Amino acid sequence: LSNRFTHFADRLMAAVDEKNSCVVVGLDPRLDLLPAELCPDPAVAGYYPETAAEFIAEFNRQVIDLVAPYAVAVKPQIAFYEQYGWAGLRAYAETIRRARRAGLLVIGDIKRGDIGTTAEAYAVGHFDHLGADALTVNPYLGSDSLVPFLRMCREKGRGIFVLVKTSNPSSRELQDWPGGGQALYRRVAELVREWGKELRGACGYSAVGAVVGATHPAEAAELRTMLPDCVFLVPGYGAQGATAADCAACFAPDGSGAVVNSARGIIHAYRPGGGQEEVTDWRGAIARAAETMRAELERVRRR
Amino acid sequence: LSNRFTHFADRLMAAVDEKNSCVVVGLDPRLDLLPAELCPDPAVAGYYPETAAEFIAEFNRQVIDLVAPYAVAVKPQIAFYEQYGWAGLRAYAETIRRARRAGLLVIGDIKRGDIGTTAEAYAVGHFDHLGADALTVNPYLGSDSLVPFLRMCREKGRGIFVLVKTSNPSSRELQDWPGGGQALYRRVAELVREWGKELRGACGYSAVGAVVGATHPAEAAELRTMLPDCVFLVPGYGAQGATAADCAACFAPDGSGAVVNSARGIIHAYRPGGGQEEVTDWRGAIARAAETMRAELERVRRR
Numbered sequence: 001l002s003n004r005f006t007h008f009a010d011r012l013m014a015a016v017d018e019k020n021s022c023v024v025v026g027l028d029p030r031l032d033l034l035p036a037e038l039c040p041d042p043a044v045a046g047y048y049p050e051t052a053a054e055f056i057a058e059f060n061r062q063v064i065d066l067v068a069p070y071a072v073a074v075k076p077q078i079a080f081y082e083q084y085g086w087a088g089l090r091a092y093a094e095t096i097r098r099a100r101r102a103g104l105l106v107i108g109d110i111k112r113g114d115i116g117t118t119a120e121a122y123a124v125g126h127f128d129h130l131g132a133d134a135l136t137v138n139p140y141l142g143s144d145s146l147v148p149f150l151r152m153c154r155e156k157g158r159g160i161f162v163l164v165k166t167s168n169p170s171s172r173e174l175q176d177w178p179g180g181g182q183a184l185y186r187r188v189a190e191l192v193r194e195w196g197k198e199l200r201g202a203c204g205y206s207a208v209g210a211v212v213g214a215t216h217p218a219e220a221a222e223l224r225t226m227l228p229d230c231v232f233l234v235p236g237y238g239a240q241g242a243t244a245a246d247c248a249a250c251f252a253p254d255g256s257g258a259v260v261n262s263a264r265g266i267i268h269a270y271r272p273g274g275g276q277e278e279v280t281d282w283r284g285a286i287a288r289a290a291e292t293m294r295a296e297l298e299r300v301r302r303r
Numbered sequence: 304l305s306n307r308f309t310h311f312a313d314r315l316m317a318a319v320d321e322k323n324s325c326v327v328v329g330l331d332p333r334l335d336l337l338p339a340e341l342c343p344d345p346a347v348a349g350y351y352p353e354t355a356a357e358f359i360a361e362f363n364r365q366v367i368d369l370v371a372p373y374a375v376a377v378k379p380q381i382a383f384y385e386q387y388g389w390a391g392l393r394a395y396a397e398t399i400r401r402a403r404r405a406g407l408l409v410i411g412d413i414k415r416g417d418i419g420t421t422a423e424a425y426a427v428g429h430f431d432h433l434g435a436d437a438l439t440v441n442p443y444l445g446s447d448s449l450v451p452f453l454r455m456c457r458e459k460g461r462g463i464f465v466l467v468k469t470s471n472p473s474s475r476e477l478q479d480w481p482g483g484g485q486a487l488y489r490r491v492a493e494l495v496r497e498w499g500k501e502l503r504g505a506c507g508y509s510a511v512g513a514v515v516g517a518t519h520p521a522e523a524a525e526l527r528t529m530l531p532d533c534v535f536l537v538p539g540y541g542a543q544g545a546t547a548a549d550c551a552a553c554f555a556p557d558g559s560g561a562v563v564n565s566a567r568g569i570i571h572a573y574r575p576g577g578g579q580e581e582v583t584d585w586r587g588a589i590a591r592a593a594e595t596m597r598a599e600l601e602r603v604r605r606r
Binding site for chain 1: 391428470490
C-alpha cells in the first residue's frame with residue numbers, strides 16, 4: 001500500500017491494522033517549548049523567522065523518528081509554520097517529506113475553504129507540491145469549494161477531512177445552530193455523506209472524512225450513526241481535555257473508522273507544566289507519550 | 304493617516320475619500336495568463352516553483368504601480384502564492400511590502416479560521432510578520448477562533464472581514480440554510496455585529512467588516528440594513544458576473560461603507576478571452592481597467 005495512488009482510506013485503515021494504532025501526532029511545534037538543547041533562546045529566535053523555522057524543522061525530524069513506531073500519521077498544523085513566513089513554509093514542506101519517508105501518512109491541517117480557481121490552487125499546492133496525503137477543509141462555502149479536492153481524492157488517492165463538529169467551546173455558536181429542527185453540523189454531515197458516497201475504498205470507508213471533536217461525545221455518537229462510511233479525525237484528546245473514553249463514540253462497533261490526534265501532549269510531553277523548566281530525556285518523554293496514547297486508545301477501540 | 308496604528312476603518316474610509324475610489328484590486332496572478340514578455344513559457348515555469356514565484360512577484364510589482372492611482376487597496380489571494388510553496392509565500396510577502404510602499408492598504412485574502420494557539424499563530428503571522436492591514440476570516444469555528452484577530456484590531460489598527468455571504472453559487476448550501484426562520488448568514492451577521500460593536504472608529508465604521516458577494520444583491524441590501532456600522536468587502540464584480548449596479552445595495556445611503564474587489568478583470572484585463580493570445584500594451588489595459596472600474600462604481604456610489 002505504499003503506492004500513493006491507492007485509495008486514502010484503504011491506506012489509512014491498513015496502517016491502523018498493521019500498527020495496532022489510531023494515533024495521529026499533531027506537529028504543532030511551539031518555539032517557547034522546544035528543548036533548550038535545540039533552541040537555546042526562544043525569545044531571540046522568535047525575531048529571526050529563518051532561525052525559528054530551522055529549529056522547528058530539526059525538532060520535527062527527531063519527533064517523527066521517535067513517534068513513527070506508535071503513530072499512523074502526523075498532522076502538521078500549518079499555522080505554526082506559516083507564522084514564520086516563507087521560511088516556515090519551507091520547514092512545513094520538509095516536515096512532510098520527512099514524515100513520508102518514515103512511513104507515516106500526512107494530514108495537512110490547513111482548514112482551507114475557497115472557491116473556483118482559488119480552491120484549485122490550494123488543492124494542487126497542498127496535494128501535489130507540498131505532498132500531503134490528506135487535508136482538513138472548511139465547508140462554509142459549500143460544494144463548489146470542494147470540487148478540486150474531491151477530484152484529487154478520486155484520481156490520486158488523496159483524502160479530505162471536512163470540519164463538521166470542532167473541538168472548541170465556541171463551535172456551538174454556528175455548528176450547533178438549530179435550523180428546521182436539527183443543528184447545522186448535521187446539515188454539514190449530510191453534505192459530507194453526499195460528497196463521499198462515490199469515493200468509498202475497498203475497506204468500505206470513503207476518502208471524504210470528518211473532523212469530529214472528542215470534546216463532544218454525544219454529538220460524536222450521533223454523527224457515527226449518520227456517517228457509517230466516514231473516517232473521523234478526532235481532535236481534543238490530551239491537552240484539550242478529552243480522554244480515551246471520550247473518544248469511544250467515534251469508533252465503529254468493530255473499532256475501526258477513527259484516528260485520534262494529540263499535539264502538545266505528545267510533542268511537548270517533556271513540559272507537562274507548559275513552562276520553561278529544565279528538561280531531561282525529552283526524547284524518551286515523547287516516545288513514551290505516543291506509546292501510552294496508543295495503548296489507552298487500543299483498550300477503548302477493542303472493547 | 305499613514306500610521307498603521309490608526310483605526311483600520313478610518314484609514315480605509317479616508318483612502319476612499321481621498322482617491323474617490325472604492326476599488327480593491329485582487330492580486331490573484333495566474334501564470335498561464337501572464338504577458339509573454341514576463342513569462343515566456345508558463346507550462347515550463349509551472350514545474351519550477353521558484354521561477355514561477357519570481358515571475359509573479361515581478362508582475363505584481365508592475366501591477367501595483369499601474370493601479371495605485373485608482374485603487375484604495377489590493378487583496379492578494381494567498382492560494383495563488385501558497386501553491387508554489389515557500390517561494391510563493393516569499394512572493395506574497397514581497398507583494399505586501401511593495402503595495403504598502405505604493406500607499407495602498409493590503410487585505411490578505413486568507414479565509415483562515417482555527418482555534419486557540421493556532422488562531423494566535425495565524426494572527427501574529429499575517430498581521431505582524433507578513434504585514435497585512437486586514438484579513439479575511441472564516442467564522443465556522445465561532446468566537447474563540449477570532450479572539451486574537453480582534454485583539455490586533457483593537458491594539459494595532461488592523462481589520463478583519465468575516466465571510467458572511469460569499470459570491471459563489473454553492474454559498475446557498477450552508478449560508479442560506481434556514482434556522483428558526485432565518486438563514487445562517489443572518490446568524491453570522493448577528494455575530495459580526497457583536498464582534499465589531501466595541502471596535503468602531505472615528506468614521507463610525509467598525510474594524511470588523513463583512514464579505515458580502517455582489518452576486519446576491521437582495522441579501523446584500525438586507526445585510527446593509529442589519530449592519531450599518533460594518534464595512535463590506537464585495538467580491539463578485541467583473542469576471543464573476545456582477546455589475547456596478549449589482550454592487551449598489553452594498554453601500555450606505557451616503558455612498559460609504561463598502562469596497563469592491565476585482566481580480567482577473569483588472570490584472571489580466573489584456574486577455575479578455577482568457578486565452579494565450581498575443582497581447583499588446585498589457586500595462587495600458589490594466590491601468591484602463593482599474594480606471595474604468597473606479598468610474599463605474601463612483602457613478603453608482605454617488606447616486
